[in-house]
Amino acid sequence: MDFLEIFLSANFWAAALRIATPLVFGVIGALICERAGVLNLGIEGIFTAGAMAGWMAVWLGAGLWGGVLVAAGAGAFFGLIHAILTVPLGLSQHVSGIGVTLFATSLSYFTYRTALPDVSSPPRIEPFKPLDIPGLSDLPFIGPALFQQTALTFLALFVVAATAFVLYRTPLGLAIRAVGDNPSAVESQGLSVYGLRIGAVVVGSALMALGGAFLTMSAFDAFFFGMVNGRGWICIALTVFASWRPGKALLGALLFGAFDAFQVRLQTDVGSFIPGQVFLMMPYVLSIAALILVARKADYPRALLTPYFRGQR
Amino acid sequence: MTTVSAAPIVLQLTQITKRFGSFAANEDVSLTLRRGEILALLGENGAGKTTLMNILFGHYVADEGNVEIAERTSGTLNALPAGQPNAALDAGIGMVHQHFTLAENLTALDNILLGTEKLSAMTSSRTAARQRLDDLMRRSGLTVDLDARISTLSVGEKQRVEILKALYRDARVLVLDEPTAVLTPQESDTLFETLKTLAAEGLAIIFISHKLDEVIAASHRIMVLRLGKKVADQPTEGSTKLQLAELMVGKSVPQSTRSEQAAGPLLLTLKQASAGEGRTALHAVDLELFSGEILGIAGVSGNGQATLARALSGLEPLTAGQLQLDGKDLSGSNARKMIDAGFARIPEDRHKDGIVGPMSVAENLTIETIRAPENQRFGFLKFGAIAERARQAIKAYDIRCQGDKAPARLLSGGNIQKIVLARTLDAAPKVVLAAQPSRGLDVGATADVHRRLLDARARGAGVILISEDLDELMRLSDRIAVIHRGHLSAAEKTETLDRSTLGLKMAGHGFHGDTGEAA
Numbered sequence: 001m002d003f004l005e006i007f008l009s010a011n012f013w014a015a016a017l018r019i020a021t022p023l024v025f026g027v028i029g030a031l032i033c034e035r036a037g038v039l040n041l042g043i044e045g046i047f048t049a050g051a052m053a054g055w056m057a058v059w060l061g062a063g064l065w066g067g068v069l070v071a072a073g074a075g076a077f078f079g080l081i082h083a084i085l086t087v088p089l090g091l092s093q094h095v096s097g098i099g100v101t102l103f104a105t106s107l108s109y110f111t112y113r114t115a116l117p118d119v120s121s122p123p124r125i126e127p128f129k130p131l132d133i134p135g136l137s138d139l140p141f142i143g144p145a146l147f148q149q150t151a152l153t154f155l156a157l158f159v160v161a162a163t164a165f166v167l168y169r170t171p172l173g174l175a176i177r178a179v180g181d182n183p184s185a186v187e188s189q190g191l192s193v194y195g196l197r198i199g200a201v202v203v204g205s206a207l208m209a210l211g212g213a214f215l216t217m218s219a220f221d222a223f224f225f226g227m228v229n230g231r232g233w234i235c236i237a238l239t240v241f242a243s244w245r246p247g248k249a250l251l252g253a254l255l256f257g258a259f260d261a262f263q264v265r266l267q268t269d270v271g272s273f274i275p276g277q278v279f280l281m282m283p284y285v286l287s288i289a290a291l292i293l294v295a296r297k298a299d300y301p302r303a304l305l306t307p308y309f310r311g312q313r
Numbered sequence: 314m315t316t317v318s319a320a321p322i323v324l325q326l327t328q329i330t331k332r333f334g335s336f337a338a339n340e341d342v343s344l345t346l347r348r349g350e351i352l353a354l355l356g357e358n359g360a361g362k363t364t365l366m367n368i369l370f371g372h373y374v375a376d377e378g379n380v381e382i383a384e385r386t387s388g389t390l391n392a393l394p395a396g397q398p399n400a401a402l403d404a405g406i407g408m409v410h411q412h413f414t415l416a417e418n419l420t421a422l423d424n425i426l427l428g429t430e431k432l433s434a435m436t437s438s439r440t441a442a443r444q445r446l447d448d449l450m451r452r453s454g455l456t457v458d459l460d461a462r463i464s465t466l467s468v469g470e471k472q473r474v475e476i477l478k479a480l481y482r483d484a485r486v487l488v489l490d491e492p493t494a495v496l497t498p499q500e501s502d503t504l505f506e507t508l509k510t511l512a513a514e515g516l517a518i519i520f521i522s523h524k525l526d527e528v529i530a531a532s533h534r535i536m537v538l539r540l541g542k543k544v545a546d547q548p549t550e551g552s553t554k555l556q557l558a559e560l561m562v563g564k565s566v567p568q569s570t571r572s573e574q575a576a577g578p579l580l581l582t583l584k585q586a587s588a589g590e591g592r593t594a595l596h597a598v599d600l601e602l603f604s605g606e607i608l609g610i611a612g613v614s615g616n617g618q619a620t621l622a623r624a625l626s627g628l629e630p631l632t633a634g635q636l637q638l639d640g641k642d643l644s645g646s647n648a649r650k651m652i653d654a655g656f657a658r659i660p661e662d663r664h665k666d667g668i669v670g671p672m673s674v675a676e677n678l679t680i681e682t683i684r685a686p687e688n689q690r691f692g693f694l695k696f697g698a699i700a701e702r703a704r705q706a707i708k709a710y711d712i713r714c715q716g717d718k719a720p721a722r723l724l725s726g727g728n729i730q731k732i733v734l735a736r737t738l739d740a741a742p743k744v745v746l747a748a749q750p751s752r753g754l755d756v757g758a759t760a761d762v763h764r765r766l767l768d769a770r771a772r773g774a775g776v777i778l779i780s781e782d783l784d785e786l787m788r789l790s791d792r793i794a795v796i797h798r799g800h801l802s803a804a805e806k807t808e809t810l811d812r813s814t815l816g817l818k819m820a821g822h823g824f825h826g827d828t829g830e831a832a
Contacts, residue, residue, distance in 0.1 A: 171430040171437055178416035178427050188414035189428030189478070190402040302417060310372070 006265045013145035015264070017153060018219065020250075020257030022047070024156040025211030026235030027242065027249040028163050029075075029204040035167065035244055036200035037180040037303040041097025042082045043208050044232030045104030049074045050209025052108035055216035055223040056115065058125045064217060068152070071213035072206040078104045079205020083198040090307030101232070112223060122222035128152055150218045152210070157250075159207060164246040176200055180301035183308035193308050208232070237287055240295045255290070259283035320348040321388050323517045324369075324406075324486050329378035331364055338364040339375070340541045346486065351508060351518045353532035353549070355525075357561055357755050361541040362521045366488050370408050371398040382406070382486070407479020409489045413471050415463045421474045422446070422459040425481050442481075449480050452514070454507050468615065469500045476507075480516075487511070489520040493527055494781070495614050498816035505531040523561070525554045539563055562756050569764045570788055572771075577604030580775040581625075581744050586634030589620040589799075597634065598801040600794070602744065602775040607766065608804060609790030610779040613819050617799035618779050619661060622748045625777070626658045627651035639743060652681055657742035659733055661749045661779070663726065667733040670722030674714050675703035677721045678736050706735040711761075727758030734765050745769050748779045763789060783812055797821045 006012050026043060033040040040046075054071030058064060078100050085096040116123070128150035131137075136147040167173035175196055179186045183193040211231065216223045234256060242249035263279040324346040331339040339361045346352055356362045367373045369380055374396040381390040382404045394400045415424050426442055443459065450456050455473045463471060472492065479487050489508075493501040508518055508531065522528050528535055528549075535552055537545040537560045545560045583600040595617050602608050612618055623629035625636070627648040636644045638654050646654075660666035668677045679688055679699050688699055703717035712731045714724050721732060730750065737745065747766060751759040766776055766789060780786050786793055787807055794804040795818040802818055817823070 169437065171426070171434050172432045174419070174423055174427055174437070175432060178419055178424070181416040181418045182414065184410075184412075184414040185416040185424060185427065187398065188408070188410070190399045191428045191432075299418070 006262060010141045010144040012258075012261055012265060014148060015261035016254060016257040017146065017149060018257070019260045020253040021149075021153045021156045022211035022214045022219070022231055023235055023238065023253035023256055024160060024250055025207050025214065026232060027238040027253055028156075028159055028246060029207035029211070030235050030239045031242065031244055031246065031249055032163065032176070032204035032207070033079075033201050034239055034304055035180045035301055036176050036197045036204075037183065037301055037306065037308075038083070038086055038197055038201050039093045039097060039236075039305055040079070040082055040100075040201060040204060040208070041094060041236065042078055042100030042104060042205065043097075043235055044228060044230070045101035045108075046075045046078050046205050046208040047212035047215075047228040047232045048108045049078055049104040050212030051216045051227060052112055052212075052223050053209070054213030055125060056111070058217065059123060064126075064128055067217055068210065068213055071209045071217075075209025075212075076202045076206040079202040079208075080198070082205065083201035086307065087194050087197045087201070090309060093305055109225060122224050124221045125217070127216075127221040128218045152214045152218045155210070156214075159210075160246050160250045167246065177301075180303055183303055187308075187310065193310075197308075208235070211235070234284075234287060237291050240298050241287070241291050243294070243299060244301060252290075256283055256287060259286050320350065321383065322346070322390065323348050323383050325381045325390060326365070326369065327378050327381070329365065329368060329375045329380075331361075331368060331373060331375050337541050339368070342378075342538070342541075342543045344536060344543075344546075346517045346519065348485075348517055349512050349515050350534060351512050351520070351532045353528040353535045354519055354521045354538065355523065355528050355535055355557060355561055356521075356538035357523060358753055359540075359755060360538040360561075362538055363490060364541075365538070366408065366490060366519070366521065368395075369401065369488065370406060371396050371401045385485070402482065405483055405485035407476075407482060407484030407487045409472065409475040409479065409487070409492060411490045411492075411494060413475055415471055415474060417464040418462065420460050420462055421457050421466070421477075424463060424474060425459075425478050429482065446477065446481060449477060453477075453480065453511055455480075468495045468613065469497075469503075472496070472504070480511075484516070486517045486519070489518070491521055491523075493522070493524065497613050497820045498783075498812060499820055501527060525557050528557065529554065537561055568760060568788070569767050571607065571767055571791070574605055574771065576606040576791065577773055580604050580639060581777075582635070582637045583625070584635040584637075586624060586636060587632045588624040588629050589617070589632075592798075593617050593620050594799045595620050595624060595801075596799045598799075599803075600777075600801060601804075602777060604743075604775055605770055605773045606791040607770050607776040607778050607789050609786040609793040609807070610777065610796055610801070611783065611786050611793055611815055611819060612779075612781070612796035614781055616796050618748065618796055620799070621796065621801070622658070622661060622746060622779060625651075625746050626656065655743035657737035657740065657745045659730075659737055659745065659747040659750050661752075663729050663733055664722075668721040668729055671720050673718045674707065674712065674721055674724070674732060675700050675717040677732050678703045678706050678717075681736055682740065706739065710735040727754050727761075730754060730758060730762060734762065738765055738769055741772065741774075742769075743774055745774055745776045746779070747776060749781065750778070751780075751782065751785060759785075783815060786815075787812070795819055797824050800824050 026047065030040060030043055050071040053074035054067040057070035058067040062070065082096055082100045085091045086093045130148045130150055133147050137143045167177060175186060175191055179193055179196045186193050186196065212228060215227055238249060238252040238256065241252045260283045263282045267276055267279045322345055326342065326344040329339050329342045330337065342365060354362050364373065368375045380393040382393050383390055393404055422443065425446065426437065430437060446459060455477055457470050457473050457477065492504060496504060505527065512518055529552060532549045535547055535549050535557065536543060537557065539561060579601060581602040583598050585597045585599060586595060587597055588595045593615060610618065620629060624631055627646050627650060631644050635642060638656060641654065643650060643654060682688055688695060700717050707714065707717060710731045713728050721729060750762045754762065766778065770776055778786065778790055790807050792804040793807055793810055795802045795815060797819065802824065
């Protein structure tokens with residue numbers, strides 16, 4: 001086996017970026033929710049809903065970008081459910097989140113089975129194609145590694161930059177960061193705690209759904225059961241790893257993507273005498289290890305998990 | 314101070330009444346505030362001061378009466394829409410709450426700008442804001458480092474940020490709720506100097522307080538509330554402490570003072586004890602407590618008092634040093650071992666740590682001695698005996714409740730404190746730790762707490778009294794030590810101390826080995 005060879009192949013980096021893309025959407029979505037003080041454990045189900053909705057829209061004849069919009073809409077819908085339960089009604093964010101995950105997952109499978117009762121192999125759609133960017137895509141090594149991705153990957157990178165800009169450069173971002181730390185600071189300055197939190201959860205959930213949509217509309221070209229496979233939960237862990245910062249969130253997602261791409265390649269090299277499951281496990285084990293190192297010092301948004309009721313201190 | 318009776322009226326509250334169920338928190342209260350005037354709103358806990366201000370600020374809607382505020386330019390009085398904090402904010406009413414409403418993860422500047430710009434704006438105009446704030450700070454004397462994160466600021470600095478928040482929004486009426494509760498006496502003096510400067514520039518100020526000294530020193534006019542009703546509205550000139558105290562309480566309550574008593578043998582020692590981490594950590598604390606004395610611990614809130622209390626109670630392990638009770642080393646023990654060794658704790662937050670809210674009065678009275686043979690046999694509770702003893706305690710300590718089966722959370726703060734007192738003091742402990750035992754209690758309940766602590770002292774117990782109220786400390790304690798940033802000064806006899814020396818120590822004077830701001 002040759003580690004160096006793996007790291008030096010453009011193909012490896014392209015795979016890392018591809019694997020990271022849905023996680024980037026998910027972790028940025030989770031980060032926006034949590035910055036406003038709401039943990040969104042509905043993420044796993046919202047991924048599934050986004051994957052299903054986006055795929056089905058295209059299968060029914062919508063354009064690819066139409067499918068992306070439908071996916072975001074589905075995410076926003078489940079986000080709104082979670083937001084209403086946890087923000088004005090103040091229910092446990094854990095319980096509501098798990099409930100949304102169960103509901104969204106089951107509803108997606110149900111819709112899929114109802115629409116396609118007799119299919120044994122999932123029908124395929126024409127997915128996003130890698131963009132050929134004249135000039136950049138032809139660069140040696142960098143070209144194939146970074147610039148032969150689909151439009152959704154570039155959208156994910158744009159979302160990271162846009163989120164960082166909004167959070168740190170605009171009055172809206174300031175209000176979101178404040179409402180996750182001390183809602184009464186926001187209320188005392190005449191802003192609506194509920195409005196900000198509900199808005200953040202809805203937008204964050206829409207982004208999570210895009211992570212799911214990437215799976216059916218870019219990575220694979222079909223929807224099948226169990227395809228989200230814990231990616232949502234990884235995003236929740238990555239949010240802590242990233243200390244709720246968009247830049248670090250991108251880094252964390254890329255790191256996970258690299259682990260995953262690495263293990264696949266390593267498997268073909270030494271897979272003959274080590275069981276394959278050990279490799280599959282590796283990215284998760286490494287995530288937990290990284291989390292332990294970072295999370296001990298994690299600076300949680302102080303109001304995370306705490307519902308706010310007006311007039312109560 | 315001179316009166317400002319000729320200045321135009323800025324704010325007028327007319328016949329405000331607010332009921333919660335059958336209880337009238339405010340009844341027929343009227344108030345007029347003029348430009349440049351400092352009005353002190355004086356009253357006991359529960360007198361309705363905060364309710365009145367919450368109505369003014371739109372957090373509550375009054376059942377009767379209305380609030381009028383002068384138009385910014387013309388000065389004509391317009392009704393303020395009820396129940397809309399935004400309307401109050403826009404009309405120029407600024408409020409500094411007792412618990413600060415600041416986001417700790419943001420800078421001072423961010424907190425001040427929060428909500429002042431359109432949320433849809435793509436940029437934030439910081440340079441202009443900074444210039445305006447520099448100007449404001451220069452004029453008012455309220456200096457803060459605008460780029461410092463709130464979590465790194467002291468309590469006094471946070472309060473200045475709160476006032477700047479209001480001024481930045483062009484407040485014409487500034488309301489401060491118990492502004493000195495968290496300040497040292499020197500910091501309070503500075504605050505009142507600032508308020509006078511601001512009033513001279515035309516700001517109308519209402520400050521809520523129950524401290525008579527500061528009310529007389531810093532206001533133009535005093536309004537006294539008692540049980541929700543206005544009982545006086547008079548110029549400060551000519552008001553005396555005695556007269557105000559009577560107005561506030563309505564009856565005279567005998568105050569207990571300690572009698573001369575020689576201290577007994579050494580009961581409890583801390584040697585070079587450290588515990589906790591961060592801002593509120595304890596650093597190498599030495600403490601000696603003798604039988605038959607009350608040892609006061611003075612200090613501004615948040616200087617390690619809570620860590621000291623937890624370390625003494627066995628709730629937080631010592632990271633270094635020793636804890637001895639009656640000659641036995643208990644450094645590594647837990648709360649149960651401390652209780653068994655004769656240590657009793659009156660916790661600072663009685664609602665959170667003093668009782669289990671949904672459990673009954675009887676259960677709460679028994680909870681620390683649940684393993685004692687009089688309460689259980691073979692692990693089964695003796696309900697009859699427990700209820701009987703609870704009924705005795707309810708009588709002896711005058712706990713006002715609907716019987717021993719009533720859930721403890723339904724009781725008032727004073728009665729909850731009586732449960733805690735009955736539970737801790739009935740076991741005749743050797744050492745009593747009382748953390749902020751009278752905070753938030755009315756005069757009657759406070760007097761009761763003081764009497765019980767003095768009784769324990771007379772019986773030969775050693776009492777450690779942690780308090781932020783200097784009057785309470787000086788009246789009850791035989792010796793007083795000061796805690797500052799986790800360091801404890803040597804205890805000195807109360808007779809040799811006065812308020813200003815204590816105040817200086819509370820601000821950190823005379824502490825060597827000071828760890829500085831970076832904690």
